[in-house]
Amino acid sequence: MRTSRTLGLIMIAPAAIMILLFFLMPVVLTAVFSLTNMSTATGISGGAYQVTQAAVNRLTTDMPELAAAISEPRFVIDGEGVAALEALQLKPHFATELRSEHLGEVFASRREAERVIKALKDRPSTREVKRISDLFNRSVLNTRFETREALLESLRKLGFDLTPEEQEAVAKATYTGWVWTADNFRIIGNSPDMAQVFLNTAFYVAVTLLLFNVGYALFLAVTTHYMTASTASIFRAVWLLPRITPVVIYILMWKWLTWDNGFLSLFMGQFGYPAKNYLLDNARDAWFFVILLNGFIGASMGMLVFSSAIKAIPETQFHASEMDGASRWQQIRYIILPQLRWPILFVTCYQTLSLLASFNEILLSTRGGPGRATEVWSLAAYHTALQNYTGNLEYGLGAAMALVLVVIGVILSLIYLRVFRYDTLISKPLIED
């Protein structure tokens, strides 16, 4: 049917364009940026060639002599300088003589240039010598060139005869823009800081997942199962609150609970304990609260999925077991848990991904502190690329860190597309076979 095809293309176009522009393109660009050294210092568009002291220092490690030569001032008697001299309205003979006798000469230092100026027939005073020599100072240090050609041309005029390798080295050392590099991945692979962040992440995901997103969620689902429907719905509503509440206000409540003028301090104060910041006073407490506040949010999804799965278990099984004298624990152990195998696997898989990517809560509560104790991978990427105290935002390195998560995300989602028949699970998570 031709018409349905055209209609289909028109109707799907907005979705395709939006996803392409703001979802797929960022994925690709994350990969691209991760191979660059983009940062605040390099800018995000192209750069220029700037001979700074820092650039000279970079060059020194490979080519010390060349670096030293470039950083020294150079004095060139050129038409431009002579014209400037004429404009100074000193004795007219200075200019004429320099133009006729010395035009085109290059001096490697101020001393040599000033010796020639001093020898002029009209005998300039020492002050005049200094003023004149300044006009011919053609040092490249602290000058900026828009293109590589302009830089090399200027160096050539100053009497540098550079080999291609030297040209390459000078251009590389003075370039201020970003360049392609695989250093980001080397840093991620080698730095002990990164290893620490990786361990933090593994710890955070594993513990939160086990205790809350699966463990406590199961507990909630099973206990609410043994209540009257109305009581159960009250408890479910309460435990869904953390997920419904906007993250900023949710974290504010936890801060109020744990801050040094907050609830816990006041409460413990009744028993004579001094007030302290329970959230940030040491790494152990910080982890305790980070896991707790994330766990409270995470438990609700498991609770809902497991509840509806338990609801799908035929009631007759419970009746039969009660006739046989099964205790409540035996019902849980032999009826409920075995039939929740797939939902549990699904929640585990899904929430691993969610926990890996979630950093809002940690950013707003501990900011990765105290020190870097609760810094997890996604938060570290955010800190590296978008917000840090040194002020140099390393987009390239941050993108490389994000890419690690992107790759894990794609792999995990492909796995559960395959294993869990995601399409059927998402609408009703009751697949048993």
Add this chain to the structure above:
Amino acid sequence: MIEKTRVSANFSSVPVVLLLGLLSLPLVLIYAYLFIDTISNSDAGSLVPSEFTLQHWSFLWETKPGKPNIWLVTLNTFVFTSVITAVILLVSSMAGYVLSRLNVPARGFFLAGVMVLHAFPSVTLIIAIFIVLQYLGLYNSLLGVILVKAAIDLPLGIWLMKGFYDTVPWEIEMAGIVDGASRFTVWRRLVLPQIRPAVMALGLFSFLSGWSEFILPQVLAPGAQVQVLSVYLASLIADDNNFDFATFKAVGVFYVIPVLILYVFFQKHLMNIYGGGTKG
């Protein structure tokens, strides 16, 4: 719904209610104090409020120095949230129908792509999006962050809508075609009314998701003129010079009220969507 009480008729439900009640107490407590603290003052060192006051709500009628006006921020938040909701509803109700019913090239591929993206840690893309918006000149504008947020929520929307369209019987459409309606008319007049609950649920979800969004506006549109409530509240809290929990909580309650109203009225819809799971 099946009545669950009969299942465990031999057992008392009192112990579990007590146990869970005890565990839920801290949560209930911090939510209760969220409201209590905004309208009362307590003596130093005491947890029991001693007087009633509205001073913590003064941010509604006086603008704090260096902060944008609260009503401008609220307006921004409403614009941000409603545009996102409208865009997601419109775009995903069309795309979902195509993926469910119409014969277009690369349909399976698109569907698989949407599925992978739906499960994607989208916040990790924020670095690239930040740079893209700077290139496009959309950095620090509401339009930019609206487009980004809508695009990130789209895969879930498309996915949900597709699932709901799948449940609409083909016979309805066939009847329409036989009566001489075009496919578009069939979609617009016959199919769309069938999935009104789904449109409701998705709209609700998108609204809540937009209203709560923090990190995208924080990174992509932090300017005073385009601030939304979440960024405003976060900047209040981050300001160490004026640390005052009661005021923060008042702003927080002001911010959370629409969410709670929606939650009370549409709890069942939300349970369904959050059971599908979308975030940590």
